[in-house]
Amino acid sequence: MKKNLISIAILLLLMVGFCQAQQIRSYGSGKLSCSLIKNIVQDAHGFVWIGTENGLNKFDGWTFTNYFHDERDSTSLVNNLIEALLCDRQGDLWVGSGKGLQLYSPYEDAFKNVTFVDGNKPSVLHLQELNTGEIWAVTAGYGVYSIDKEKMEATSLVHVNDLCSSTFMHNIHQDSCHRIWIALPNGKIVRITSDLKDAELISSSSDALGKVYTILEDLKGRTWVAAVAGIYLWNEDEHRLIRMEQPDNTFIGVRGMICTKRGELYVNTVNNGLYSVDVEKLALKTFNGQLELGKDRIYALMEDKDENLWIGGFKKGVVMLSNESSQFKFKPFSTFSPSLGNTLSFVYEDKKHRIWTSITNGRLIRIDEDMQNYLSYEVGDDILSMLHDSEGTIWLGSYSGLSQFDERTGTIHRLPLLQGKAIHNIVEGRNRMLYISVLGEGFAEYDKRTGALKQICDTTKLRTTMRLANNWANKVMCDSEGLVWLGHCMGVNCYDPVKQEFVKLECEKDLYPYLCFALLEDKNGHIWIGTNNGLFEYDKKTLKLNHYGIEEGMPSNMVCGLGQGKNGDIWCSTFNGLCRLHDPERKIVNYFFGNGLVDKEYLKSVYFQRECGNIYWGGLQGITGFMPDSIGRQSPLNAPQLTHVYLNNEEVSADTRLGGETIADNVWMDARQINLTYKNDIFSFEFSTMEFRDRENVRFEYRLVELGGVWRSTSSGENRITYNYLPLGTLYI
Template structure:
C-alpha cells in the first residue's frame, strides 16, 4: 500500500515539478488550479445547452453597455429589466430602453445593485439611493438618505413584503411603506445592530432573512419580531461555514441555499439548524468547484442555479443533489460568454438568463429541452465527427451508427458518441463523408463513402475490409463514390454508385454483378447516378437515380423502368429522384430534387403529387421516412416537413421549432423503434417525439413598448393598459405618430410577426414580418384606435388584441366658433380652399416624384444631393455608407431583370428597416445605394452597415418558387473637417473596393 501511495504521489507531483522547473512557481500554481477546475468540469458538465449572447450595446444609439450585470427581474407586462454597474435597461426582444442617472426622469444612480418588481412598480437599488418606477405612469421617484428614510445611500438589496419594502444597505436595514415611501419602524428593527453591512435581503412566507458581510445569516420572524443569528463557530460543526452571505434562496421554506463569497455554496436546514457546505475544500461527498459564489437562484423545474466569480454557472438538482455546470469555452460558440457568470434568472416562460461580469446577457431557451441535439463534439460534449449528418442506421444495444461529413460515429442517443472513425485516425475509413450504411445478416456493417468506396466493418473484432481495393478483381467494386446500400434479405447487398450505376454483391460468395446504365437489353437500370435503394412490402428492390426509377425483376434478372412523361400527369413528377420510401399502406413515395414528391399507389396504378403550391417549403426533397403513426417526414433545404398519408396535413418545421437546422441531407432521416424521428441536417442531428413539434406555443399578449410623436424620442412612460386613452388629445400639429410593440418573448424575436391597424385610417390589417413598429404621418383631426397583435416565432397568433385610443384636435380654424365666423362667406372660402389644396397637392406630388426612385420608392440621387448640400452648408459632420449588391449582374443574367427588380425592392425594405430616423437611404444608381448618416462616430456608422449586411445575408428571396441568395458589400467613411463630398465619397468608395476584394459580404471602414 505504501508503494502504491508513493507511486500515486509521484504521478501527481511529476507534472507539478515539471511546471515549476519550466515556467516558474506562480504560473505553475495557476495552471494547476486550472487543471483542477478542468477535472471538476469534466466530471460535472451539465447536458448540452445553447446560450444566446445578447449585447445591450447593440440596441443603444451610442453603443454603450450597462457594465457588469448585477440584477434581473421581469415585470407584469413581460419586459425584462437588467441592472448593471452603468445603468438600467428594459429589454423586449427587439429594443432596449436605457436609463441612466444623468437623464431626465431616470434612476437615482448608475450603479444598480438589486431589482424587485410588484404589480405596479419596479424597484431599483443603487449605490446612491432607491428608485421606484411606476409601470402605469412611467415616472421615477427617487429617495436617498437625505430624506432620513435610508441609513445609507449604498443600497445593496431590495425586496417587498406585503406593503413594506425592505432595503438592505451597507449601514443597516430600512423598512419603507411601498405607497408613501415613508420609513417604518417595526419592533425587530431595534433588535438589529446599529451598523450592519447587509449583502442580501430575502423573504419567504412571514420570515425575513438577511445575508451580511461579517455576521453571517440573520433570521427575523415578521409576526413575532423574533431575531435569530447564525454566525461562524469553529467549535460547532453545524454552524455556518462563512460570515459573508451574498445570496439566499429557498424552494420550500425549510431548506435555504446560501451564496457565500469565500465560503462556497451553503445549504441550511432551518428545522435541524444545520449548515452543509458545498465548497472546493468541503467533504468528498459534498464537493464544489469554487469557494467564490456570487449568487443563487431556484427555478420552477427543481434546480438551484449558482453564479460564481470565476468558475462559470452551476446548478444543483434538488431531487438527486447532483451538481452540474456550464462554463465558457471559446471553441463552443453557444457556451456562456464568461466564467464570471454571477447570477441567473428564470423568466415567465421558464427560460434561463445569465448575467455575467462582462456585461453580456446569456439566454438559454428551454422550450425544446425534449429535443436532443448532437453536433460536432467539443471539449465537454460527446458530439459527432461533424455537424453535417449524411446517414443514420441502427446498431445493437440501443446504439446507432451516424455517418457525417467528417466520419462515422457509434452514437448513444442519451450520452453522445461512443466510438468514432475517420480517415485521419488510422486504417479505418478510406474517406470521411459516410453517405450510406447497412447491416447484413451476419452482423457486418457496410459503409458507403464519398471517395473511399464500399467498406465492411466487423464490430466484433474491429477489422475493416475495402471492396475498392479488394485483392480479387472479381470481388472488387472500383467506384469510389457510394450513394446507397441495401440488404435485400435474400443474401445480396445492393450498391448504388456515382456514374457507375448499380452493383449486386452476393454476400456468401463475394461475387459481384454490375447493372450498367441504360443497357436495357442487358438488364441495365435507368441512370448511372444512383441515389437510393429500398424494398417494398413484397421484398421488391426499387432503385432511384437521376434519370428515373428502376424496379428489379428477379425472374428475368432485369428491371422495369419508369420515367417522367411531360404529357401525362399520371406519371413521375421528375426523373431526378433522390429518395424512396415504401409506406405501410402499400404506396411508394418518391422524392425528387426539383419537383417535390410523387406517390404511387400500386392498387390503383395512379400518382399523386406534392409540390410547393401544396405546402412544401422547397421543390427539392432530400429524404423521406414514415413514422409509427403513418405520417411521412420529408427533409428539404428549407425545413423538415410532416405530411399525412392522404396529403391533408402538411406542416413545416425549422430551427424556430427547436430543430438543430433547416437544411436536410439525403439519407439522413430515420424513425427508431420507439417512434422517435431522427432528422439529420447540415447543422446537426435532432432526435424527438413527433408530438413535441406539435406543441406550438401561442403568442402572448402584445404590449405597447414605445410611442413617438412627430418623430420625437421614444417615450419611456408609454406603458398603457389595454383599451385606455391618452391623458389628453393631441395638438393638431402633433399629427405624426409611431408605435412600438413587442410580444416580450425572447426566443428568436427576429421572427416574431405582427398585425396592426389604425381604426379611422386603415381599412385593413397591415402585416409586418420584420420590425416592431408602425408609423402614421399627417393624420387628420379625429378619433383613432390603434390595434396590434402578434405571433411568436414558433407559435400562433395571439387571441387578444392590444388597443390604444387617442384623438387629434382640429386646428383653430376648424373649431365650432370659427365656422360661425366663416358662415357668411363659406361658399367662396371653401371653393378657394379646395383649389389651393388641389394645386398644393399636385405640386407636392410632382416634387416628390422628381426626387423618388420609381422602382424602390427610395429617394433618388437628386434627393440625396439636396440633403448633402443642406448638411454641407450647415457645416455638419456626417458620414456615408456606400452599399453594392454582390453579383447582381449574375442574378439578372440567371433569373431575368424582373427578378433583379424584385431583389432591389426587397433589399430597399430591409435596409430601410435598419437605419435610424435621422438617416437617409437612397438609390445612387443601378445596384448601388447610399446612406447619409447623421453621425460622426465611425463605430455607430459601421454598426448600421453591419446590421443591414447581416439582415440581408440571413434572408432567402423567393422568385417564382426559386430561392435566390443575396449578400452585400459596404464601405463607410466619416466626413473630416472641411472635407468636400467628393473626397468623402472617394474614401467610402475605396473602403467598398476593399470589401469587395476581401471576399464580399462584409463591411469595411475608411
C-alpha cells in the same frame, strides 16, 4: 390639424413555428449596458431585467433596451449603479440604485422617483414585499424604509432600526410565519417577530458568517442563509445555523442562492462557478450542467417562469441556461476532417448501431452509437454509399465501383462488377438482391448468390414499353411490397423485380420536371418524394399526389432527406433547416437552431433511418442524429405581445402625443388601438412571445384586413413588421 387619420386596431397576431430549446444563450457587452452584472429579475409581462454596475437593461427575447442616468431627463435612472430589483405582486418593477429608489412606468417607459421623507438619498441594497403588500427597502447606513406606493414616499422605520441596533443592513427576508430576517454587518442576522415588537439575534454554529447575500425559505419551509463564509441551514429546534460541508473544505466565495420552482437549491460563487445543494447530506455539489462554469465569478442568479436559469457573471455578461436537455445529437465535421473543402458523402448506421460516413479524401469514418468516439480507415477511394446486408457483409460504393469491406483489417476487396463506375446508392431488396444506382448509367440488380448482374438504363427494353426515364439516379428504395423506387433527375420510376418491368405511375408526369433526392415509404404505404420543388406524397391506392412547399409552410423547397416517426410524423432535411409534418393533419413545424441543432443547410441524399427509428442527417458542418418520437410536439406558447413601436424608425412610448392625443391609452402589451397622424409615413411593430430559449425557430403571421386580408409571415427569428403609406381610416391588423 386633423387628428387620428390612421387608427390601427390590434385584434389578432398569430404566432406559428416551434420553439425548441437552445441549451445556452450568451449576451455580452455588445447587447448589455455593462458586462458587470448585479441582479436579474423577470416582470409580470415576461421581460427580463438585468441590473449592472452601469445601467439597467430590459430584454424581451429579441431586443435589449438600455437605460442610463441622464442629468437632462428627470424620468431617467437616478443612478447607473443598480443595487436591487423587485417585481411586486401587482406587477410593478422597483429599482434600487446607489442614490435612491424608483418605480418603472411601462406606459411612459420612464422611471418615477420615490421621495425619502427624511431628505436622504441612500443606496438601496435590497427590497422585500411583505405579506401585507407593503414594500420595505434596506439601505447602507440609513436603515429600513417603508414605501408608500400611492404617495411615492419612503418613511424611515425607526422602531425597526432600533430593534436591529444598526442602520447598516445588507439583506432582508420575510418567512412564511411573517417574521422578518435582516442581515447586518459582520455576519449578524436579526429576526423580528411578526408583530414587529421583539427581535432576536441569529448566530451560526461556527465562524462568523461574513456578509450575508441571501436569506430564503425553500418549498419545505426551511430557511437558508448564503454568506461569504458558506451556506447555512437554520435549525429551529436547536436555534442555530448549521454550516453545510463545502467541496474539499475549500473557500468557495458564496455570492447568492436561489430556490427553483421544483425546490432545487443553487448557489452562485465568485470564484468557483455554480453549485447545487444536496439537502440530505448537507453538502454542496458542483453544478452538473452543459455549461462549463469552472472558476467563473457569478454575481447574479435567477430562474424565469419557464424554469430557465439566468446567470450573471463578472465581465462576462449574462448566460441563459435552458431547463431542457438537448434532443438532437451533433457530431461536427471538423472532428475528423479539419481540412477545408472536404464534405460528407453519405451517412449510414450498420447492424451494430455504429454510424458510418465518408469524406472526400479516401477516408471511411466509423462513429460510436453515442456519437462521441470515432475510428478512421484509409481506404483510398471516395466512398459514396454503404450497405450492411442481411448476411453481415459490408458493401461499399465509390467512384471506382463496387467493393466489399473487411472491418477487422480495414481493407476493401474490389469486385470486377461495375468496375470504374460511380456507385451512388446500394440497397437490399426483399428478395435479397442488391439494387445499385450507377451515376449516368441507370441502376443494376445483383444476385449475391449466383453473381449475376443485370443493368437497366433508359434504353433497356423490358416486357412493356415503360422504360427508365433518367439514368442519373440519386436514391434507390425498396418498399414493403418489394417494389424498387428510383429517384432521379426527372422525378421517379418504380420497378417490379418479379415481373421485371416498370410500374406505370400516375404521378410520373407531374414529377417529370423535378430532381428527386429522397424517398420514403410511410406506415400507410404512401411514398414520399423529396425534390428540388418541395415534398410530394403519393398514395399508391388512390393515385393521389399531394404537394408541400414553401407556400404550405416548409422552410425550403429543396428537400434533402426523409424520415418518419413511429407516430407517423414525416421529417425532412432541407437547405434551410429541418421540417416536420404532423400526422394526420399535415401541420408543418420547422426547426432551425437550438435543442442541439447546429447545421441549418443539409446535404442532398445524405441521410439514413435505422429500423428502431433513429434518423441521421448529413449537413455542411457535421452529422445530426435524433429519435423523432423524443422530440416533443408543439406546446402552447405565450400569446404574442406588442413590445416596441417605431415611427419613421424612431422608437416611441405609448404615451407619446401626436396631434394633441396619446398614441395609445395603455402599455404596448395591453394596447388594442394605436392612433397615428398622416405624417407617420413609416411605422413598425415589434412583437415577442417572451420565449427566451430559441427565437430563431419562431416566426409571426399577420395580416391587415383592409389590404386584402392576406396572411404574411416574418422570416424565422424576425419579430418586426413594417408598413408604409397606409390609407386613412381605421385599419385592423
